[in-house]
Amino acid sequence: TNAGATASFVVLERDDLEVTLVEAQGGDAVGALGALLKESGFFAQSALLSSALDVSTDDARKALLTLAHMVVAWDEDWADLFLLHLASPDPVVRHDAVTALTVAAMVARDKGPAGELLVEAGKRETYPKLKQTIDEACKLVEAIAPQG
Helix, strand or coil: CCCCCCCEEEEEEECCCCEEEEEEECCCHHHHHHHHHHHHCCCCHHHHHHHHHCCCCHHHHHHHHHHHCCCCCCCHHHHHHHHHHHCCCCHHHHHHHHHHHHHHHHHHCCCCCHHHHHHHHHHHCCCHHHHHHHHHHHHHHHCCCCCC
């Protein structure tokens, strides 16, 4: 091993999403990550965003959850994307959006707008079981310690 190496990698294989997520940190990670991507391929975030915006498809739900694993910092566009899914007329899409939003807040280590989005979704929800799921997600998101 190289005692002076500063690279670290986290690999998460998600068979349900048909992706393997790789997070690399440190100055020495660039070369190794580049070699990995050259061998394994790469799915552009812009393609995932395009798919996630077409809410009516099964691919949109997968794309949203995949993107949730990539949230580093919250911005208005992320909030709008989750809101789009939370406002769907399809309860399955709304349920998956609750899961994805919770994952995004945990990955970002910042609740950002997730709590507000979930509270608003809970107010609109008409399915009791999904309302319960939203309430549980609110508690989980509220437990995320504020950053800074």
